[in-house]
Amino acid sequence: MPYPPDVERWRELVSAYFAPEDVNKALWVILHESGGNSNAIGDSGSSLGLFQLNINGLGAGLSEQTRFTPSENIRQAAIHVATTNNWTPWGEGALFRGEPFGSLGNKPYPGDKKNEFAEDTVAIPGQPAPPVINxxxxxxxxxxxxxxxxxxxxxxxxxxxxxxxxxxxxxxxxxxxxxxxxxxxxxxxxxxxxxxxxxxxxxxxxxxxxxxxxxxxxxxxxxxxxxxxxxxxxxxxxxxxxxxxxxxxxxxxxxxxxxxxxxxxxxxxxxxxxxxxxxxxxxxx
Structure with missing residues (x-):
């Protein structure tokens, strides 16, 4: 059964980063973490984006823009799953048919909250940042x-x-x-x-x-x-x-x-x- 439209619209990008058997699991996490809202902000203000990357957890060391940007948010989540073979940042534990046993960790707070970060490009250390483009x-x-x-x-x-x-x-x-x-x-x-x-x-x-x-x-x-x-x-x-x-x-x-x-x-x-x-x-x- 397909997920709601706000979640399904990310399927193609999720499929580009996650293994085929993990795509529906990843969409399930997106559904519960952000509802498919790439601008979702956690209640504490430190968990951002589709997978709610937290500045003190999986998103540590990443800029705010990186955690909000859909492709990077999904990529970071996929790298974690591929290298650790677990979904623990989202409180998943064991999975069965893409659904978690137990409760999820982070909760979604999409509401009307929207990030207002500038659309600048993160500079690469030692090199000037590319020009800003709207x-x-x-x-x-x-x-x-x-x-x-x-x-x-x-x-x-x-x-x-x-x-x-x-x-x-x-x-x-x-x-x-x-x-x-x-x-x-x-x-x-x-x-x-x-x-x-x-x-x-x-x-x-x-x-x-x-x-x-x-x-x-x-x-x-x-x-x-x-x-x-x-x-x-x-x-x-x-x-x-x-x-x-x-x-x-x-x-x-x-x-x-x-x-x-x-x-x-x-x-x-x-x-x-x-x-x-x-x-x-x-x-x-």
Whole structure:
């Protein structure tokens, strides 16, 4: 029997992280912990999100944003279950057909409580934080992204592909329209000269926003693909997570590898019948 709609809408994401035999168990926990409300806040204020990650328990050391973000909240819960083979943070004890014997630990307090944390990006130690993007505003462009609040979540796995293609074409159009160049340390912009004749590089805000969208979508597709390709075994999930976490760290905050992106632009330019020389110029930025 399916769970209520507020819980069922998380099934696809839960399936990406939990082993198949644990998906219904995980949804059962979500039902009782948060009612499917990704913004649920525990009565003490320290338990947050779908699995009610507690700052003094399973969520120790995690930022408030991480505990609220649906994908990270689910991922942390899945990692715990995969590595410990128990559900004790939620007072589950023994399980039978996905239902617990005994009472649950944390109780849901979804009510009307909503988190009001800023949609900033958690900085990686030793590296600058990526620019802040209000993902809610991007919906009007015709596609969806993950949002920290988890709203408008359904269908976003398919959205990753359209996000990637849309961002790619939008960047190309902006580069052509404004004759932008690319600085590996700063991003997309245009070089002019000041009153003294010295070069001044001015960032193009929209082009850099779409660049961030591109990489968020690309990393999302990579993560989902690797997790599913692993067969969702415990060892496979752990290996995929370790590889992807390392990859994301290496590519974060201006240190991303743009080679693949340049080749994508080059190929797209050819499809769009842009002159070869211009396509070459774009690909070499």
């Amino acid at each position: 993902l809610e505003d991007i919906d009007e462009e015709g596609f969806e992204l993950f949002s920290p609040s988890g709203e408008n979540f359904e269908g976003q796995f398919d959205g990753y592909t359209s996000n990637l293609e849309f961002a790619e074409k939008r960047i190309l159009n902006l580069v052509l329209e404004h004759n932008l160049s690319f600085d590996p340390n700063q991003g997309y912009g245009k070089t002019t000269t000041d009153e003294l004749g010295d070069p001044v590089f001015t960032l193009h805000e929209e082009a850099n926003m779409w660049s961030e969208v591109f990489f968020r979508s690309e990393q999302g597709l990579e993560r989902i693909s690797a997790l599913r390709d692993s067969g969702l075994t415990t060892a496979g999930r752990k290996s995929a997570e370790a590889f992807l976490d390392t990859s994301i760290l290496e590519n974060a905050a201006g240190q991303k590898n743009f080679d693949d992106f340049r080749s994508r632009i080059d190929a797209l330019a050819a499809v769009e019948n842009i002159p070869i020389q211009r396509a070459t110029d774009i690909a070499s930025m």
